[in-house]
Amino acid sequence: MEYKDTLLMPKTEFPMRGNLPQREPQMQEKWNEENIYEKVMKHNEGKPTFVLHDGPPYANGDIHMGHALNKVLKDFIVRYYNMNGYRAPYVPGWDTHGLPIEQALANKKVNRKEMSVADFRKLCEEYAYEQVERQKEQFKRLGILGDWDNPYITLQKDYEAEQIKVFGKMATKGLIYKGLKPVYWSPSSESALAEAEIEYKDKKSASIYVAFTVENGKGLLDGGEKFIIWTTTPWTIPANLAISLNPDLEYSVVHVNNDKFVVASGLLNTVKTELEWEDAVVEKTFKGQELEGVETKHPLYDRKSPIILGDHVTTEAGTGCVHTAPGHGEDDFIVGQKYGLGVLCPVNEKGVLTEEAPGFEGLFYDDANKEITKALEEKNALLKLKFITHSYAHDWRTKKPIIYRATAQWFASIAAIRNELMDAVKNTKWFPAWGETRLFNMVRDRGDWCISRQRVWGVPIPVFYAENGQEIITEETIAHVSGLFRKHGSNCWFEMDVNDLLPEGFTHPGSPNGTFTKETDIMDVWFDSGSSHQAVLAAREGLSFPADVYLEGSDQYRGWFNSSLSTSVAVTGQAPYKAVVSHGFVLDGEGRKMSKSIGNIVVPSKIMNQYGSDILRLWVSSVDYQADVRMSDAILKQVAEVYRKIRNTFRFLLGNLDGFNAETDALAFEELRELDQYMLVKLNDVVKNVRQSYENYEFAAVYHAIQNFCTIDLSSFYFDLSKDVLYIEPKENKDRLAIQTVLHEALQALTRLVAPILPHTADEVWSHMSGNTVDSAMLTEMPEVKMYGDTTALVEKWVSFMAVRDDVLKALEVARNEKVIGKSLTAAVKIYPSNEAYELLTSINEDLNQLLIVSKVEVVSPDTNAPETAQSFEKLSIEVTPATGETCERCWVVTEEVGLDQDHPTLCKRCASVVKNMA
Numbered sequence: 017m018e019y020k021d022t023l024l025m026p027k028t029e030f031p032m033r034g035n036l037p038q039r040e041p042q043m044q045e046k047w048n049e050e051n052i053y054e055k056v057m058k059h060n061e062g063k064p065t066f067v068l069h070d071g072p073p074y075a076n077g078d079i080h081m082g083h084a085l086n087k088v089l090k091d092f093i094v095r096y097y098n099m100n101g102y103r104a105p106y107v108p109g110w111d112t113h114g115l116p117i118e119q120a121l122a123n124k125k126v127n128r129k130e131m132s133v134a135d136f137r138k139l140c141e142e143y144a145y146e147q148v149e150r151q152k153e154q155f156k157r158l159g160i161l162g163d164w165d166n167p168y169i170t171l172q173k174d175y176e177a178e179q180i181k182v183f184g185k186m187a188t189k190g191l192i193y194k195g196l197k198p199v200y201w202s203p204s205s206e207s208a209l210a211e212a213e214i215e216y217k218d219k220k221s222a223s224i225y226v227a228f229t230v231e232n233g234k235g236l237l238d239g240g241e242k243f244i245i246w247t248t249t250p251w252t253i254p255a256n257l258a259i260s261l262n263p264d265l266e267y268s269v270v271h272v273n274n275d276k277f278v279v280a281s282g283l284l285n286t287v288k289t290e291l292e293w294e295d296a297v298v299e300k301t302f303k304g305q306e307l308e309g310v311e312t313k314h315p316l317y318d319r320k321s322p323i324i325l326g327d328h329v330t331t332e333a334g335t336g337c338v339h340t341a342p343g344h345g346e347d348d349f350i351v352g353q354k355y356g357l358g359v360l361c362p363v364n365e366k367g368v369l370t371e372e373a374p375g376f377e378g379l380f381y382d383d384a385n386k387e388i389t390k391a392l393e394e395k396n397a398l399l400k401l402k403f404i405t406h407s408y409a410h411d412w413r414t415k416k417p418i419i420y421r422a423t424a425q426w427f428a429s430i431a432a433i434r435n436e437l438m439d440a441v442k443n444t445k446w447f448p449a450w451g452e453t454r455l456f457n458m459v460r461d462r463g464d465w466c467i468s469r470q471r472v473w474g475v476p477i478p479v480f481y482a483e484n485g486q487e488i489i490t491e492e493t494i495a496h497v498s499g500l501f502r503k504h505g506s507n508c509w510f511e512m513d514v515n516d517l518l519p520e521g522f523t524h525p526g527s528p529n530g531t532f533t534k535e536t537d538i539m540d541v542w543f544d545s546g547s548s549h550q551a552v553l554a555a556r557e558g559l560s561f562p563a564d565v566y567l568e569g570s571d572q573y574r575g576w577f578n579s580s581l582s583t584s585v586a587v588t589g590q591a592p593y594k595a596v597v598s599h600g601f602v603l604d605g606e607g608r609k610m611s612k613s614i615g616n617i618v619v620p621s622k623i624m625n626q627y628g629s630d631i632l633r634l635w636v637s638s639v640d641y642q643a644d645v646r647m648s649d650a651i652l653k654q655v656a657e658v659y660r661k662i663r664n665t666f667r668f669l670l671g672n673l674d675g676f677n678a679e680t681d682a683l684a685f686e687e688l689r690e691l692d693q694y695m696l697v698k699l700n701d702v703v704k705n706v707r708q709s710y711e712n713y714e715f716a717a718v719y720h721a722i723q724n725f726c727t728i729d730l731s732s733f734y735f736d737l738s739k740d741v742l743y744i745e746p747k748e749n750k751d752r753l754a755i756q757t758v759l760h761e762a763l764q765a766l767t768r769l770v771a772p773i774l775p776h777t778a779d780e781v782w783s784h785m786s787g788n789t790v791d792s793a794m795l796t797e798m799p800e801v802k803m804y805g806d807t808t809a810l811v812e813k814w815v816s817f818m819a820v821r822d823d824v825l826k827a828l829e830v831a832r833n834e835k836v837i838g839k840s841l842t843a844a845v846k847i848y849p850s851n852e853a854y855e856l857l858t859s860i861n862e863d864l865n866q867l868l869i870v871s872k873v874e875v876v877s878p879d880t881n882a883p884e885t886a887q888s889f890e891k892l893s894i895e896v897t898p899a900t901g902e903t904c905e906r907c908w909v910v911t912e913e914v915g916l917d918q919d920h921p922t923l924c925k926r927c928a929s930v931v932k933n934m935a
Contacts, residue, residue: 019906023743026671030784036628040776059795060103068093069563071576072109072545075147076116079154081602084620088636091160095772096710100798106162112144112171113474114541115413133472134510140473158629159775168552170544177502178551180478184494185587191429198349199466201421203367204414207470208425219408221248222385225399228312241276246334250388251381254373255341257357258322262329263305271297280336315397326351343422361422426468440591447597447713448642454573467540474538476509481533482526546579549592567597597713599641605648618647630774631656637719637773665726666781669763672742682757691862692754694814697807704801706769740866744907765799816856823889824868831896841908844872844899848882849892871899871910
């Protein structure tokens with residue numbers, strides 16, 4: 017007889033190797049054929065709704081690791097809530113308007129000037145849809161569960177129609193206005209930009225000190241004194257209309273050589289150092305407010321630059337005398353309005369100086385710096401020139417520097433709703449908590465939102481103009497334009513005659529001849545995506561407003577979180593989200609930003625082709641995503657090793673449940689051995705902690721809880737000591753059934769717990785489980801936390817035993833290293849316990865030989881002295897010797913009972929009995 021054939025070895029077709037790159041696409045195809053998303057929605061029909069609203073990625077190019085991190089985090093949440101008593105729909109979205117698509121077509125040699133605006137926009141639309149489809153397939157490859165057949169796309173007719181209504185509601189509340197103000201302007205994009213479209217990079221700039229000579233001292237100054245200003249934008253000197261002082265600061269008239277200069281007293285030492293003044297004598301001092309109205313001469317032109325007062329002037333840098341050009345700075349503009357200075361902006365949309373800057377017209381602003389500095393020097397007005405490197409605003413798309421430039425733009429008023437916005441921020445839950453402070457401060461300090469752009473690929477601003485120039489935005493015109501966009505799309509704005517865009521028979525007192533014109537600017541793309549709470553959440557059946565959660569990268573505090581909040585509070589009075597979760601950026605293994613120039617970019621598709629998307633998803637769950645995270649091949653290999661251990665855990669569970677019928681074979685909790693009860697309590701803790709962690713968006717805690725339970729509690733402990741029973745005893749053995757009961761509970765719970773993170777693996781496990789009545793783990797519920805009564809004493813007892821076991825394992829390892837024993841089953845262990853350890857070990861009903869995986873355990877009385885050869889530990893000493901007897905051919909235990917049965921002379925007494933009963 018082949019005794020190995022009598023063993024009940026694990027039996028399963030679940031493969032040891034995941035082979036995920038090949039197997040996952042097949043599973044995804046099956047999900048697609050079976051329409052798993054619709055099945056999940058149908059399964060959860062009638063349950064409370066939980067909505068995670070997708071912030072739209074931009075439809076241009078392949079997805080990167082930031083996209084993958086973002087979408088996978090969202091998928092964890094959506095999948096979890098769909099398995100936790102909710103109906104959690106997920107509608108993916110795309111942002112499709114704006115400059116990058118225009119630029120992409122230009123790169124393809126499309127000449128927009130050779131075609132109509134409408135035709136160019138059609139090419140933009142085609143390109144956008146191509147990019148949507150391209151990215152959609154890549155997102156689906158990540159295993160993202162969602163309504164991929166019905167995404168929201170910002171260029172869709174219904175979406176644009178709802179966006180127009182948002183604009184209209186804000187306009188009727190007086191929150192939309194047109195004004196001439198300095199705004200961020202990108203000469204490289206030839207368009208105004210919002211704060212969210214600005215990034216800061218180092219730039220080398222000319223730093224100059226310029227003298228403005230007093231022509232009229234108003235009886236306070238003698239005349240001829242020179243106010244010194246400091247600026248890093250020499251090109252704005254032609255636009256200077258005044259010099260601002262702080263009314264409360266002290267200013268000094270300083271005699272240097274044959275000149276007299278005026279600077280803030282608090283900055284005098286700094287100025288002396290910068291201008292290398294050796295002998296500087298303060299002749300008199302004044303409060304800033306006393307100098308109001310003094311007139312200086314512009315250093316380049318025959319006009320006055322009066323002294324005015326402004327609270328924006330500080331002593332942080334410069335001279336305390338601030339060069340004021342209302343056409344090129346927000347503070348300058350505000351103080352200029354107060355003094356009626358007007359707005360001079362001698363720079364056109366391309367960043368080129370106009371004839372309003374005599375002597376410099378035709379020069380690009382950056383090139384003009386040199387010529388203007390030279391002219392100042394010729395006029396003896398340039399006191400110092402040096403170059404500095406400082407952080408400067410750049411267009412985040414073209415990566416080129418931007419300027420402040422006064423133009424007529426459309427604005428959404430933030431000031432009018434600032435208090436409501438700040439209240440809405442306070443009433444939102446933030447993960448991490450610092451997100452509240454960050455957005456609160458942004459809202460508190462934010463200026464009005466410039467929403468107009470001088471481009472063509474976007475949603476038109478639905479404003480008409482009467483013959484007298486009056487702006488027309490009424491509920492009637494908004495409703496009509498919204499209806500036209502819903503029917504024809506926004507391209508009709510550029511294709512139809514203006515009168516066809518107005519309601520039939522529309523009249524206006526400002527147009528006695530019935531002639532109207534239409535706005536040519538489009539809306540900021542942040543207004544597009546920021547309207548999604550109405551265009552998607554409020555408009556789509558099955559969704560709800562406000563969303564339960566928004567989840568995006570930390571850059572969206574100034575982007576989508578911000579624009580969505582502004583439009584939502586403006587039209588509904590509340591935030592569009594109940595909670596906001598933000599994540600960091602993906603860096604390389606050394607903590608560097610991923611960059612083509614460095615060559616350290618990690619591409620999601622490459623990871624999935626090499627490891628599979630479940631490995632990528634497991635990596636996402638393992639990191640502290642709320643900070644910046646690292647990604648490298650070495651890191652992925654570590655994650656792949658964790659995946660292998662989790663997969664092997666599932667394989668052991670499946671293999672040892674072969675032939676087990678939970679309905680007939682499972683034992684009640686009270687029927688189990690204490691060890692098995694302890695393992696179920698441990699499993700229950702995992703269920704409780706994992707569910708709580710999912711709900712707190714703490715996915716790393718989920719990862720660690722499952723990893724530790726699989727590798728430490730199960731593989732290294734319970735599985736190891738259970739093999740002796742599982743493999744050796746007959747099917748009907750009660751101890752074996754007890755262990756299988758635990759294994760069954762663990763398999764059911766763990767498969768569900770990992771399903772949001774490892775959906776492919778969970779469904780593969782699910783397909784190999786017996787007794788399942790549904791096709792996918794996604795169509796089940798999360799395991800419930802079970803009530804086992806008071807298990808405190810049970811847990812304390814087995815935690816104490818685990819400490820004893822650790823001591824035994826250490827003693828065995830020492831004995832193995834000293835060649836006293838080979839494998840642990842060749843050992844006999846004699847334990848010399850303390851009173852406490854003796855009480856513990858003698859209270860255990862389970863077989864200590866099996867628990868410690870040795871051939872013999874002897875526990876002596878506490879008053880027995882341990883020999884010198886025993887190893888000492890805190891609460892016991894342990895002597896390890898070779899076990900005496902023969903090795904059983906079937907169970908490998910070394911015992912003197914081998915050979916007692918004449919029919920089976922190579923077996924121990926236990927194995928002989930089992931084999932005989934099989935015959």
